[in-house]
Amino acid sequence: MTKAGTVPEVLPRYYIGARKRFDFGQYMHLADDSDPTLSQWEDFVMDREKSHEVYGVMSSPAKAELERARRELEGWLERKFPQHRDLFAYWSDCVGRQA
Numbered sequence: 001m002t003k004a005g006t007v008p009e010v011l012p013r014y015y016i017g018a019r020k021r022f023d024f025g026q027y028m029h030l031a032d033d034s035d036p037t038l039s040q041w042e043d044f045v046m047d048r049e050k051s052h053e054v055y056g057v058m059s060s061p062a063k064a065e066l067e068r069a070r071r072e073l074e075g076w077l078e079r080k081f082p083q084h085r086d087l088f089a090y091w092s093d094c095v096g097r098q099a
Helices: 063-080
Strands: 014-021 027-029 041-047 052-059
Touching: 014 063, 041 063, 052 063
Parallel strands: none
Antiparallel strands: 014 027, 014 041, 041 052
């Protein structure tokens, strides 16, 4: 809910994220990790409307490997949803959507 007179923030439907994967099914997001060099990372494209991942890749913690994974995800997102930067594209409740 927004306060009177404020404009609500509109986010694109799809975004790219990364998280550390632990053996027992728990995850830590990249921004929360004090030492991202110790384990394997799961990089993904998330669908905000359906609240699930639509594409993902695994990477090592090396900076070059994380960058490679991000480039792969960005390429996939560009091919699959070319208007993903349009804040109103692909949301099911937006008039004239492209989905």
